[in-house]
Amino acid sequence: MSFNAVTSSFKVARRRRSARTEALRTGGVAGAALVAFALIGAYAVMDKRHVVEGMLTLSQLAGLLMVFAAGYATGRDARAGSAAALANALLAGLIAGACLSLLVWLIAAVNLRATLIAASPMLARALSLGAPVASAQALFQLPLLGAAGALAGALVARLPGDARRAALSGLAAVVAAGLFRDVFASMLENMPDPTGPESEVFGPAGINSGAALVLFFLVAALSMVRGRLRRPARVPRSGMSRPAMVLLFAGVVLLPLVTNDFVAQVAMLVALYMLMGMGLNIELGLAGLVDLGFVAFFAVGAYTVALLCSTGPLAIADVSFWVALPVAVLLAAAAGMLFGLPVLRVRGDYLAMATLGLGEIIRVLVLSDWLAPHLGGSQGIIEIDHPRLFGYELKSPASLYYLALALSGVVAFVSYRLQHAKIGRAWLAMREDEDVAQALGIDPVASKLLAYTIGAAFAGAAGAVFAALIGSVYPHSFQLLVSINVLAILVIGGLGSLPGVLVGAIVLIGLPELLREFGEFRYLFYGIALVAMMHVRAEGLWPASHVREATNAA
């Protein structure tokens, strides 16, 4: 956020530590992270998925990345000389690995399962990496591996700029290829060549080790060449370059065509969340209204379409989706206005709580027996017709994806125009300082209400598409988590930034769907991402232009 009004001159002093102490601390933190990773059950679950075929599982990769990061951070410490930094990193890695060894020994020696369900013999076996469970070899190899990983991190950190960038991009490419094997393999499958190179590059779960090596050097070399070709004075924190933008949008449009149905379905979900994200972006990103009851308007849209388009017993009409869509949008906007009127005098954190309360009231009402004769209660409404276009039923994930994408395009256009109109500037002014904005003649209630109503209308559109996509609506789909998801998308992408919504939706909705092993832990990841984002890059992955200017000027 950009409104950094200083509310107190009181500031916390940061303690200074020596490079060695810092390294010990980093090692301890990495060790704690590794132990936590194992104990929440993520290690055992992710161990089933190979990233590099037959060599490296997802959980091993995650563990290695943790010590690698610890080593990298230690290696970057400019106060120590090269040799000292490497030694420090070695130490940090040893400590991190030792923490994990201790855990293995504990699991083998004491039965922890009554308290910690993940501390199972299976975990001990997985962590022993093929050696006899909790044997001396198993216990000693972990610190050594940790030290090796951290040393590698420190070495990379100590490389000169170009080489370091090359090594990191090579690594990133291999990890990405291994993780998103499904996307890339299905793309290769769709290539015209019938024999297909796919079988050689990808195994059943991950990338093949030979292909991984080739890919690493290929990308590293490309990065080197790119570094040599142009050495621009890079503006710090400048969002994304133009080619990257073109690539991203091309990917968004073409993706479902070149991959399989599963990927198309994920893309559809991303588009849906983009639609909601743009709605909340108007409320939160532009007008600064923290709305945690956003899902209520999504529900209004979805239930409207369900009631109007269903062939089930609860339907009140059986009209086409194209008639129901505007009705849903209008009703959601009306609901937004109805809620917004009283609530919008409340500010800041209080508004978050008030809207959360409203959202929950709606969910509890929809779920209750009282309204069940009309809304179906927990049974929901089923048998919603798919939309038809020129006599063609939009049923396949790809066609529905394009429907959601087209709506997103419309909404993005409207958002863009609003943002740069007078009302958009009024919203921004109000977000920065409501009292000053009011003094300048902006009617805070009217402009807030407009933001809230438009945001609700967009959410209603998303809900309408959602009902058509899924073919049924249940109260279960309208939990607080949806609101939080959308909030997280905005924060990760950058508050007030339209492309940020796309980036946020891809990162938070698309990636976890594609990494199915991730499923259980996705909200944990959300939490970590929110906290980390606020600490490291509060303006988001793709900051809004005015935020970017402010950050660059500072």
Next chain:
Amino acid sequence: MSDLPASNLPASDLPGSAKEPGAVSEWLRRSTWVDHILLAIRIGVAALVLVGLAGGIAAGTYSAADFASFTMFGLTIGSIYALIALGYTMVYGILRMINFAHGDVMMVGSFAGLFAAGGLNDTGLLGALPLLALPLVLAAGMAAGALVSIAIERIAYRPFLHVRSLAPLICAIGMSFILQYAARGLFGTRNRAYPGFGWMEGAVTFAGFTMPIPQIVAFVAALMVLAGLLAVVKLSRLGKAMRAVSEDRDAAALVGIDVSAVIVATFAIGGAMAGVAGVLYALVFKQITVFMGFFLGVKGFAAAILGGIGNLGGAMLGGLVLGVAEALGPALILEGYGIPAPYQLKDVIGYGMLVMILIFRPQGLLGERLAAKRA
């Protein structure tokens, strides 16, 4: 926070608050269309409640004994809300921010209590001497709550102490998710049952009314803890420092108060209270899950607002009022409309009260001067 401008409170420009003659016409002249709609909502809600109340009393579905047991239940859950509310109120008093992850602190305290109770159950102490075991279990819950709360302060609040932004709110939402889903990974999704506390499991009959003992124990324990906290805040040196920091952080730092330490202590005490709430909740309801914290936290927040945020006595009052309203509301008001299964809508009453108070009386029942500024 003298540099934050005061907002106009909606309550002050309503006819009821004006004393001089001609107040109605004066209000009509000065009010806007928004005020009119808000007034209409007020009247509408009041009418809904009154009609429901009349209908509920006329319907006579429940006996006096039913209402007595509803009230006792309401007081019990209300005292738990009050304990949670204290954490919100204390943190708000000092930082002017809501600790969004506070409900999950309560969940962590509850789980710590579960493991302590499990250990004591193995030694047989829990069944034999529950009055000795309960304080030990409470201590475990308090310790865990305080630790988690300190961690939250460290991660979500301290780095953003000197700027006003959304960062602490978003960080706290993130922390809430981390706590919930880390606990889910660590302890599993299924419900965990507390072991029995010996004689505390039964019920007593007093003057013709039967009361479950756990409810009475929880209520009394909550009152004792609340009294202890009040004593700390009103009488101790730390309490004085806390009140000073809450008045003016910079001035407090000037006179030599370690502001950081006071903030940490505030979070720790609030977390400990949430830990107590977690254990007492488990004592009454027997079952705990990793997801119970969030919505109980929202209720606790509603209680804090209801009483007047920043006001310790108000938090207690708000908790009890909210608990009783939730316990009696469905039977009294919703029954009057002939709504089937009114207890499904218990939460609507709780959340509805939260929204109504935030809109119409953000300073709460006991009205704290400080609360008006940010609300």
